Amino acid sequence: xxxxxxxxxxxxxxxxxxxxxxxxxxxxxxxxxxxxxxxxxxxxxxxxxxxxxxxxxxxxxxxxxxxxxxxxxxxxxxxxxxxxxxxxxxxxxxxxxxxxxxxxxxxxxxxxxxxxxxxxxxxxxxxxxxxxxxxxxxxxxxxxxxxxxxxxxxxxxxxxxxxxxxxxxxxxxxxxxxxxxxxxxxxxxxxxxxxxxxxxxxxxxxxxxxxxxxxxxxxxxxxxxxxxxxxxxxxxxxxxxx
Ligand code: OGA
Ligand code: NI
Numbered sequence: 001x002x003x004x005x006x007x008x009x010x011x012x013x014x015x016x017x018x019x020x021x022x023x024x025x026x027x028x029x030x031x032x033x034x035x036x037x038x039x040x041x042x043x044x045x046x047x048x049x050x051x052x053x054x055x056x057x058x059x060x061x062x063x064x065x066x067x068x069x070x071x072x073x074x075x076x077x078x079x080x081x082x083x084x085x086x087x088x089x090x091x092x093x094x095x096x097x098x099x100x101x102x103x104x105x106x107x108x109x110x111x112x113x114x115x116x117x118x119x120x121x122x123x124x125x126x127x128x129x130x131x132x133x134x135x136x137x138x139x140x141x142x143x144x145x146x147x148x149x150x151x152x153x154x155x156x157x158x159x160x161x162x163x164x165x166x167x168x169x170x171x172x173x174x175x176x177x178x179x180x181x182x183x184x185x186x187x188x189x190x191x192x193x194x195x196x197x198x199x200x201x202x203x204x205x206x207x208x209x210x211x212x213x214x215x216x217x218x219x220x221x222x223x224x225x226x227x228x229x230x231x232x233x234x235x236x237x238x239x240x241x242x
Contacts, residue, residue: 037095091196113175165200194219
């Protein structure tokens with residue numbers, strides 16, 4: 001109760017569904033959402049019970065950040081850009097994390113854990129337990145991404161799609177619920193800081209392939225994302241060049 005808030009701008013909060021202020025249909029999910037980079041700025045807001053929560057989550061966040069930075073370098077290089085290009089566009093960088101709890105649902109056909117959406121950030125590193133639930137849209141069909149022990153799922157988010165000028169696609173995904181097993185998933189959202197200016201990489205633009213998106217700050221994008229209540233699957237349409 002101490003941490004509960006329906007205000008998406010809060011940097012540490014417990015909430016339910018997606019954004020209960022704006023949505024018409026609720027989702028079968030509770031979540032704790034934490035900002036976790038720079039750690040020292042946020043750790044004192046995190047729950048202190050159980051006692052080891054802060055220490056363990058901080059250690060996890062530091063390690064996962066290392067992985068995110070490696071992936072971002074590899075993505076830069078794969079686009080033919082300098083390996084530090086994307087990292088250099090992210091202002092002071094940011095990292096958020098959700099601890100999603102999907103309780104068993106008596107009528108799973110009537111709702112979702114999370115309906116179809118793309119993640120607004122750069123890349124998402126998802127740790128999931130052994131209960132299936134994640135699905136991705138591939139060639140017009142929803143495909144289950146069943147858990148493989150000791151692996152992460154890496155999802156491309158909207159900001160990589162923008163910077164790569166559509167060479168990478170932000171993956172449409174959703175979480176379904178089931179009637180007998182609870183499910184826990186822990187996504188890390190690696191992000192630009194709110195002041196970072198995001199735009200398609202100029203080196204990738206040609207006369208034949210002009211910028212698909214206009215320039216915006218990540219803060220502007222973040223606000224649009226949270227206020228639409230997942231009523232549309234993606235916010236990218238709102239930031240097209242023309
Ligand atoms: C998310 C998300 C998927 C899952 O939190 O953005 O897509 O499997 N989670 O819980
Ligand atoms: Ni997601």
